[in-house]
Amino acid sequence: MEAEASRPKQSFNVGRWIRPLIGVVVLAFILWRFWNVLFVQQVYGPDTWMRFAISGIILGGVYAVIALGYTLVYGILFMINFAHGDVMMLGAFAGFFTLEALRGTGLLNQSIFWSILSVIIAFLVGMVAATVIAVVLERVAYRPLRGAPRLVPLISAIGASLFLENAAQLVFGAQRQTYSNPTIIERNVGWTFHIGEGDVLLTYTGVLTFVLSVLLMIGLALLVQRTKMGKAMRAVAEDKQTAALMGIDVDQVISTTFAISGALAGAAGVMWGLHMGIIYHFVGFLPGLKAFTAAVLGGIGNIPGAMMGGLTLGIFEALGPAVLGMPFQLKDVLAFSILVLVLIFRPTGLLGEVLSEKKA
Amino acid sequence: MAMLEVRNVHTYYGNIHALKGISINVDEGEIVTLIGANGAGKSTTLNAICGLVKPRSGEIVLENEAIHRLPAHEVVSKGVAQSPEGRRIFGRLTVQENLEMGAFRRADAGAIQEDMRRVFDLFPRLEERRKQVGGTLSGGEQQMLAIGRAMMARPRLLLLDEPSMGLAPLLVEDIFRVVRQLNEQGTTILLVEQNALMAFSVAHRGYVLETGRVVLEGTVDELRENPEVQKAYLGG
Structure with missing residues (x-):
């Protein structure tokens, strides 16, 4: 009840005319740039557009998997787990060390069988490590604050994020590490298509990343919809007290939710390493923020929303600068402008329902 | 023996001192009702039995076993289920999923199916x-679901909190017919009601x-004979 009172008023009172004005200006700008790029200057051929789209879809898949972790935790605790990106970073490191170890023993490229097995092992180790870290994080940084006003666990999450980043720097060093992929999924190697006047490369790692993202999303959807634990998660998200009356151990369900979100982050971390190639202690920060944006874009707390938001954001980030004829360094600016625009025009997100008010 | x-x-x-030394007994096979005005502590008593509210002193004993220190989700395993005030059904879960949640602590799939059949009957x-x-x-329908969901735990003691609240008189009759039926099938019931007339029509004590x-x-x-009760709760 105290939390209710201390929460600032939601009705962010932009004057009645400012919102439409911002909308019209943004829309006019986008249309003008789009017209310019497509018809006046014709900067890019179809092959380039295809390259942008492919990289956007792959990136979007990773964002979606990370965004699911934010949305799952928010759905149950109404809290943004800002350390989620760092859990992903630690998962990436766990996968990195696993692949290094396998390379050291010579197994990594011994045969196709061992290469495939190595990648599977790297994913498993990355996911398990991230799961353990997410569960411990909940136990140490969030559970003692249950029942505190909503801002308190949020601040704790930011603290946890800084702690994990700095601890990783201390332990792993600040230098960038290069993922050692097995040769069958070497980075920047793949199938080539001839489109327009150029060749478009569809990398093996990209396909692997996207296929895995989709599988993880399907797996999560099935888990939440079909299994007993998934149903208990939904029940706890709606009403913790009544869930306890049903005999559901609410703390255990919350732990499990963190475990699942950690496993997803770990998988995303290893995918990031295999596809992007470079990891370091700060590698989770930007993808984490982007995935958070994606979760808000889709409607935070909403699982299909996180998937859709992730894909949309990835594609927008890859195509946006080209469509708007802007320098590519501005892609992050574009991605976060989306966050601002969503918060102004549709705070509940694309698929969001008005849940924050009712359930808070 | 109670x-x-x-x-x-x-x-x-x-x-706020909500319960000031409540003592009640429920014998096996009984329907016992708690009546009283808003804020009298009826729901708090049920929540204390279920483990949602922890007593600061006193004890709650179910079949010779103290249960007042158990967390709510373990009390369910002892054979106590509650249909809470205001129904509190899970609005985004289907009817079937709501019922499955009622049987959350149970692993006997066959018997769960049987009980679901019984609820549907x-x-x-x-x-x-x-x-x-x-x-x-x-x-x-939500009230039916709330009662059905509590039945899915196959409780020996069923706590019903205001099952008549906000329902049309005909539905209230229906609900109370079911309460009596459940009791005849062997479930002990502790019933909280503001509608004392209805409560007295099914309860023993x-x-x-x-x-x-x-x-x-x-x-x-x-x-029923007590003049105070007649004046305060039976509109006499």
Whole structure:
């Protein structure tokens, strides 16, 4: 009840005319740039557009998997787990060390069988490590604050994020590490298509990343919809007290939710390493923020929303600068402008329902 | 021998002394009702039995076992289920999923199916709507679902909190018919009601609560005859 009172008023009172004005200006700008790029200057051929789209879809898949972790935790605790990106970073490191170890023993490229097995092992180790870290994080940084006003666990999450980043720097060093992929999924190697006047490369790692993202999303959807634990998660998200009356151990369900979100982050971390190639202690920060944006874009707390938001954001980030004829360094600016625009025009997100008010 | 004994229980919400030494007994096979005005402590008593509210002193004993220190989700395993005030069904889960949640602690899939059958036999409306999400049900259907969900735990002691609240008179009759039926099938029932007339029509014994204390107890006939009760709760 105290939390209710201390929460600032939601009705962010932009004057009645400012919102439409911002909308019209943004829309006019986008249309003008789009017209310019497509018809006046014709900067890019179809092959380039295809390259942008492919990289956007792959990136979007990773964002979606990370965004699911934010949305799952928010759905149950109404809290943004800002350390989620760092859990992903630690998962990436766990996968990195696993692949290094396998390379050291010579197994990594011994045969196709061992290469495939190595990648599977790297994913498993990355996911398990991230799961353990997410569960411990909940136990140490969030559970003692249950029942505190909503801002308190949020601040704790930011603290946890800084702690994990700095601890990783201390332990792993600040230098960038290069993922050692097995040769069958070497980075920047793949199938080539001839489109327009150029060749478009569809990398093996990209396909692997996207296929895995989709599988993880399907797996999560099935888990939440079909299994007993998934149903208990939904029940706890709606009403913790009544869930306890049903005999559901609410703390255990919350732990499990963190475990699942950690496993997803770990998988995303290893995918990031295999596809992007470079990891370091700060590698989770930007993808984490982007995935958070994606979760808000889709409607935070909403699982299909996180998937859709992730894909949309990835594609927008890859195509946006080209469509708007802007320098590519501005892609992050574009991605976060989306966050601002969503918060102004549709705070509940694309698929969001008005849940924050009712359930808070 | 009493199945449930609540002995001199005191509870607090912050600084507010909600229950000031409540003692009640429920024998096996009985329907016992708690009546009283808003804020008398009826729901708090049920929540204390379920483990949602922890007594600061006093004890709650179910079949010779103290349960007042157990967390709520373990009390369910002891054979106590509650259909809470205001129904509190899961609005985004389907009717069937709501019922499955009621049986959360159980692993006997066959018997769970049987019990679901039993709930659907008692409330055919729920079967028609089994794939519908709870939030789309009418008030009466939600109440049926709340009771059915509590039955799914196969409780020996069923706590019903205001099952008649906000329902049309005909539906209230239906609900109370089911309450009697459940009791005849062997479920002990502790019923909280503001509608004392209805409560007395099904219960064997009752307690009258006022501001956190038991002020009167007795068989339903004794309570009905009591002039205070007549004046305050039966509109006589």
